[in-house]
Amino acid sequence: MESMLDIPNVKLTLHPMKKTPVLDMVRAMRKKKWPVVTVQMVACLLSYAAGMMAIRGPYYQHVTRTKYVLLLLPIIPLVATVILILRRLFKLDEMWRKILTESMAFAGLATAFTCFSLGFVPELGVRPEWGFEIFWVYYALGAAWQAWRLR
Amino acid sequence: VEAALRNQLRKLREQDGLSQQQLGEILGVSRQTINAIENERYDPSLPLAFKISRQFKLKIEDIFLAERS
Numbered sequence: 365m366e367s368m369l370d371i372p373n374v375k376l377t378l379h380p381m382k383k384t385p386v387l388d389m390v391r392a393m394r395k396k397k398w399p400v401v402t403v404q405m406v407a408c409l410l411s412y413a414a415g416m417m418a419i420r421g422p423y424y425q426h427v428t429r430t431k432y433v434l435l436l437l438p439i440i441p442l443v444a445t446v447i448l449i450l451r452r453l454f455k456l457d458e459m460w461r462k463i464l465t466e467s468m469a470f471a472g473l474a475t476a477f478t479c480f481s482l483g484f485v486p487e488l489g490v491r492p493e494w495g496f497e498i499f500w501v502y503y504a505l506g507a508a509w510q511a512w513r514l515r
Numbered sequence: 516v517e518a519a520l521r522n523q524l525r526k527l528r529e530q531d532g533l534s535q536q537q538l539g540e541i542l543g544v545s546r547q548t549i550n551a552i553e554n555e556r557y558d559p560s561l562p563l564a565f566k567i568s569r570q571f572k573l574k575i576e577d578i579f580l581a582e583r584s
Contacts (some may be wrong), residue, residue, distance in 0.1 A: 377550040459557050514551045 401452050408448065458513060467506035474502040493494035521580045523553040527571045568571050 384473055415437030475498050482490040526551075528538050535549040542549075544563065551557035559567065568575045 457543075457545040457548055458560055458563060459551055460545065462557075514556050515547070 401448060404422040404448055405445060408441045412438050412445070415439075415441060442512040463507060463510040463514065467503050467510055468508040471499050471503035474506075478502075519520045520558050521555065521582055522552065522577050524549070524567065527573075527578065528553075529578070531571070541570060546569075 418437050419434055453464060456464065475495055478498055479490075479495050482488055528535070533541075535546045535553070539546045539549045542563065543566075548557065548559075552559050564575050564579060568578055571578065
């Protein structure tokens with residue numbers, strides 16, 4: 365039996381999955397062995413969370429002599445996270461490095477402006493501790509915009 | 516006066532029969548970077564411009580041209 369592919373003058377056109385900047389970004393991350401870095405980053409952030417819980421817990425309130433040393437518990441994982449991010453950033457391809465550093469700069473500025481402006485209007489209900497989450501939202505927006513612009 | 520950077524990268528790459536992926540691997544950058552340079556959305560750094568010129572055995576100014584707009 366003749367299949368569709370054997371019929372003369374019939375062209376089989378394949379429609380590949382539409383490429384998007386976000387998909388390209390995910391592919392680039394997978395190629396660059398991001399999972400290892402991701403595991404390291406998750407470990408750092410979990411250590412940070414544990415450190416924060418430790419210094420907020422009842423034990424910390426009763427400690428007197430080692431109180432200030434315990435403050436290092438959340439700070440050390442945070443420093444490690446920053447080092448991880450910077451090391452990863454400098455290993456990236458120059459265009460991706462530009463995209464990610466510019467997104468970080470944009471996110472930092474946008475977060476600062478948001479916190480400064482909305483922070484003065486307490487009726488809006490914006491709390492200062494949301495700064496971290498706001499930063500990542502701006503960072504994702506900035507990275508997606510840059511990746512789309514340079515696609 | 517702003518200068519728009521034009522380039523011959525696509526033409527040269529196609530003359531050599533290379534794909535964007537292959538050229539990216541040779542130059543140590545991603546396919547997306549090659550695509551962005553070819554479409555004149557991204558201006559390469561000077562070290563990358565030198566790598567490109569060496570790859571095609573041409574001078575930088577033969578590949579990249581700054582046009583005044």
